[in-house]
């Protein structure tokens with residue numbers, strides 16, 4: 001089934017929005033690090049660009065060609081792919097991140113399995129999500145439903161349950177949650 005790509009529609013605007021939580025991402029993802037980082041659902045490379053200098057190479061994987069077209073090709077490597085089946089070998093990346101995208105994917109379980117599969121042993125996976133336990137995010141969830149976006153928000157403890165293995169931790173500040181898994 002073909003699904004309307006809301007993000008292709010807003011991509012030019014999205015590319016202009018700066019990533020404001022760089023310090024937190026730097027801390028929870030234990031950056032800088034020698035090696036490569038995969039940003040899944042990375043869109044226009046907004047987050048990847050902000051942390052580009054903290055790793056050797058950054059690959060941005062996203063299902064929306066419209067979003068990837070806005071990513072800066074001189075610094076990032078875009079790959080068009082759904083998170084449910086990533087085109088990378090097992091144990092490929094020192095860091096894997098997913099920011100503001102988990103609630104958009106079709107299958108949370110397949111996505112979680114793939115995020116962990118491509119992460120190297122000893123590597124860190126960070127999922128940053130709007131914290132659905134907060135009132136503001138509940139309103140956003142309703143708005144996305146009205147816009148017919150296929151959003152399905154999970155609370156941090158539900159996200160943790162997607163991962164059977166790994167050392168797990170949650171941080172939550174001001175309506176944003178970071179789920180951190182060390183493989």
Ligand SMILES: C[S@@+](CC[C@H](N)C(=O)[O-])C[C@H]1O[C@@H](n2cnc3c(N)ncnc32)[C@H](O)[C@@H]1O
Pocket residue numbers: 007040041042043044045046047061062063064067081082083084098099100101104105106107
């Ligand atoms: C709200 S945007 C966030 C983009 C970027 N992470 C950021 O914070 O700037 C959500 C992104 O998830 C992507 N996305 C949705 N479902 C996806 C899937 N199954 N696999 C990969 N990317 C997906 C969308 O195309 C979109 O670019």
